[in-house]
Amino acid sequence: MPALPPFLLRLALAVLIAALAVAAFRLVSAGLLARARALAARLAEFEPGTPGIVYFTTPDCVACRAAQRPALKELKDRLAGRLQVIEIDAYERPELAKAWRVLTVPTTFVLDRDGRARHVNQGVATASKLLSQLARFS
Amino acid sequence: MAESLGTVDHSSLRVNQAAIIVLLVAAYVANFPWLSLFVAGVMLAGTLVGRPGFLPLYAGVLRPLGIVKPDPIPDNPQPHRFAQGFGGVVAAAAGIACLLGGEVLGWVLAWIVVALAALNLFAGFCAGCAVYYWLNRLGVPGFAKNPPEGTFPGMRPKRLGAA
Numbered sequence: 567m568p569a570l571p572p573f574l575l576r577l578a579l580a581v582l583i584a585a586l587a588v589a590a591f592r593l594v595s596a597g598l599l600a601r602a603r604a605l606a607a608r609l610a611e612f613e614p615g616t617p618g619i620v621y622f623t624t625p626d627c628v629a630c631r632a633a634q635r636p637a638l639k640e641l642k643d644r645l646a647g648r649l650q651v652i653e654i655d656a657y658e659r660p661e662l663a664k665a666w667r668v669l670t671v672p673t674t675f676v677l678d679r680d681g682r683a684r685h686v687n688q689g690v691a692t693a694s695k696l697l698s699q700l701a702r703f704s
Numbered sequence: 705m706a707e708s709l710g711t712v713d714h715s716s717l718r719v720n721q722a723a724i725i726v727l728l729v730a731a732y733v734a735n736f737p738w739l740s741l742f743v744a745g746v747m748l749a750g751t752l753v754g755r756p757g758f759l760p761l762y763a764g765v766l767r768p769l770g771i772v773k774p775d776p777i778p779d780n781p782q783p784h785r786f787a788q789g790f791g792g793v794v795a796a797a798a799g800i801a802c803l804l805g806g807e808v809l810g811w812v813l814a815w816i817v818v819a820l821a822a823l824n825l826f827a828g829f830c831a832g833c834a835v836y837y838w839l840n841r842l843g844v845p846g847f848a849k850n851p852p853e854g855t856f857p858g859m860r861p862k863r864l865g866a867a
Contacts, residue, residue: 576733587819591827624837629830632779657840670834690828 737802747792
């Protein structure tokens with residue numbers, strides 16, 4: 567059987583690396599979600615009956631201020647009373663950030679009415695992305 | 705991070721990240737380290753002038769053709785500039801390592817740049833935010849407390865009363 571030309575071999579390896587990276591990212595996100603499912607219902611600020619977003623941020627996170635917070639405000643305005651947003655300063659409540667396995671900021675956890683975590687976004691999540699995640703279980 | 709919000713066109717950032725990813729992966733597939741050095745040069749030049757390195761591609765080709773639309777957002781340009789500079793240094797190291805015979809190290813470094821650019825492009829993952837967050841959590845001196853207003857992470861705070 568003829569050996570693959572080096573170019574094709576490297577191309578195949580590049581595709582494999584990309585696939586493994588995507589799988590690893592999804593695995594980490596799934597692990598975070600599984601852990602968050604057990605914690606969300608115990609969050610004091612969460613009021614059962616309304617879907618919610620738990621939003622971890624820090625005062626020095628520019629991406630949080632510039633992009634994530636406006637996206638959450640847009641979502642709240644659009645859903646008017648049908649969404650609760652719980653903002654947590656990861657510096658002020660490090661035990662909570664540690665319990666939820668927050669790896670970076672901004673991180674948003676999307677909760678259903680019963681407080682079960684359904685999605686996690688590591689990094690900025692646009693209003694449309696959050697809306698589509700909320701729509702999956704509304 | 706410093707509270708110096710201006711307006712940053714995030715479309716130009718996304719085009720920059722996409723170009724970096726495509727060219728570095730192409731460099732790897734073609735086993736052509738000089739392409740990695742070219743990407744590094746563009747990134748470092750962009751960092752020096754405070755613009756995305758592949759801005760000419762965005763402003764001169766993609767935007768006029770209507771392939772991408774501007775997406776200006778109030779943002780601080782400094783973290784993006786830092787990320788581009790850091791990526792440029794690593795991409796340069798990748799090219800140099802390959803040319804000096806350290807191909808495995810070189811291409812691993814190139815893939816690190818690809819991974820960070822891809823995380824930012826596809827997941828909105830801010831590597832700078834993550835680094836600063838973890839340095840604070842680990843209690844690294846200089847990062848254990850919130851910096852004074854207007855201080856860029858790692859930099860000395862301005863003197864009280866200074867402009």
